[in-house]
Amino acid sequence: MLGFRPGSGPLLPVVMRLGDSLSPQGGGWAVLARAVGEELAALGVPVLLGVRPVEGRVPLLLGLRAETERPAVADRVAAALRAGVERAGMLRPGGRAPVVVVGPAGDWAAASTGLRHAAETATAARGLPDRPWYDARRLDIDLLLWRLRDHPDLAAFVDRSIGPVLDHDGRSKPALLPTLEAYLAHAGRKAETARELHLNRQTLYNRLARIGELLASDLDDPHTVLALSLALRARRHLP
Structure with missing residues (x-):
């Protein structure tokens, strides 16, 4: 019909x-x-x-x-x-x-x-x-x-995982969140990350080191990478 x-x-x-x-x-x-x-x-x-x-x-x-x-x-x-x-x-x-x-x-x-x-x-x-x-x-x-966007545990997870970077970006420059997003999107491949962000290698290494300090985490650790990737994805859905 x-x-x-x-x-x-x-x-x-x-x-x-x-x-x-x-x-x-x-x-x-x-x-x-x-x-x-x-x-x-x-x-x-x-x-x-x-x-x-x-x-x-x-x-x-x-x-x-x-x-x-x-x-x-x-x-x-x-x-x-x-x-x-x-x-x-x-x-x-x-x-x-x-x-x-x-x-x-x-x-x-x-x-x-x-x-x-x-x-x-x-x-x-x-x-x-x-x-x-x-x-x-x-x-x-x-x-x-x-x-899960309205569940308080999701917001708490995002805050625990990437809160220090967000706080840093609210106070200081350069912003570090785009660097973290690009680094994870390229599965930790620094050369590709640097090309996307138009940074030289040393500047990228310095920013990654600063992110590691803020989060007190090893960005090469698979469990850390998984948690950060989930937190970045979850952040888009929070109210």
Whole structure:
């Protein structure tokens, strides 16, 4: 009845979440749905499209011929979704693009769970670097931390783990938190960290040594690295 004929292959759940600054008002949702639908129609894959104005989300299911199509179809769908947002006149120059989350492919029995997982993950993905799309399965830690965002133990954990660095950055320069974030993002590879931050090696070593002093921790210790990585991710979700 809805014109969705996916065949016998797996279904791919996808959710686009619009930021608060992008959420259309009134009849804007109809304009957005039409623009997104027209962009998706050009992909040549079966699509079931919906809109959820209250949550600011656009969920959809796509029919795949095989699981191996998932990455390529996800690339094309993410591009079509963003093109639809632009056609609807909602994406301003320099504005933050919507978040697109792709869930695991599965059968009809898994479609509902997959859409809910992708929808929650799209909310938990706020504050992450802009990407064409995120794999819901790789953001399960962020989703868990987002669900715990109002628990006082999470705030206490963040304060214990990185509080001294935050206090330092509130009083002194240069700020050390970006150095810590880049260092952990590059898994402790100092050369790559220095290149990203446009620092010479000695300056980077000095900043890392200062972070170690403030935290009274060894930044080469795996348990310390894990705790700091979790604390940085948790910090994005705190009220």
